[in-house]
Amino acid sequence: MKKISEIMTRNVDFVTPLDNVYEVALKMKQDNVGVIPVCENDQVIGVITDRDIVVRGVAEKRPGSTQVTDIMSEDLYTGTPDMSVQEAAELMADKQIRRLPIVENNKLVGIVSLGDLSLNKQSDNAAGHALSEVSEQRDQLQ
Numbered sequence: 348m349k350k351i352s353e354i355m356t357r358n359v360d361f362v363t364p365l366d367n368v369y370e371v372a373l374k375m376k377q378d379n380v381g382v383i384p385v386c387e388n389d390q391v392i393g394v395i396t397d398r399d400i401v402v403r404g405v406a407e408k409r410p411g412s413t414q415v416t417d418i419m420s421e422d423l424y425t426g427t428p429d430m431s432v433q434e435a436a437e438l439m440a441d442k443q444i445r446r447l448p449i450v451e452n453n454k455l456v457g458i459v460s461l462g463d464l465s466l467n468k469q470s471d472n473a474a475g476h477a478l479s480e481v482s483e484q485r486d487q488l489q
Contacts, residue, residue: 351435352428354467355449355457361386362395362415368404369411371395382446382458385419389454393419394446425450426459436464 360374361384371383375397385393395415403409403418426435426447439447439461449457 348431348433349467350428351426351430351432351449351459354432354463355428355459356463357457359384359455359458361455363387364392364414364416366415367411368400368409368413368415368418371415372400372411384448384455384458385415386455391423391425391448391450391455393421393423394448395419423448427451428456432464432467435459
């Protein structure tokens with residue numbers, strides 16, 4: 348069975364608690380991503396998503412100078428490089444998350460998205476299940 352380390356995105360851009368929302372938005376644009384981990388002393392303390400910026404930032408009329416810690420998601424689930432693709436997909440489906448930071452020895456080493464899972468032939472079914480679970484729960488919230 349394939350390990351997450353074989354399909355995860357490495358060299359993930361991140362911000363620190365000292366950065367602001369505007370800087371995060373620029374990184375998202377430059378990297379063409381919808382999530383940026385927030386790290387302090389090499390440890391992931393949260394993530395900030397494009398949705399966080401919209402819902403907790405723009406919709407609450409916060410300026411671009413707002414610190415990332417004011418709008419980041421702190422309820423964080425992480426995976427490890429040695430977990431199987433199936434385990435990661437199940438965790439993502441169970442916890443209703445689209446992106447999973449990968450941590451080794453408390454240090455960010457990568458990230459896996461539902462898109463990464465779907466590109467892997469061995470995990471395509473797992474990714475489909477995870478996406479349907481995430482989407483189904485989101486539909487029920489509306």
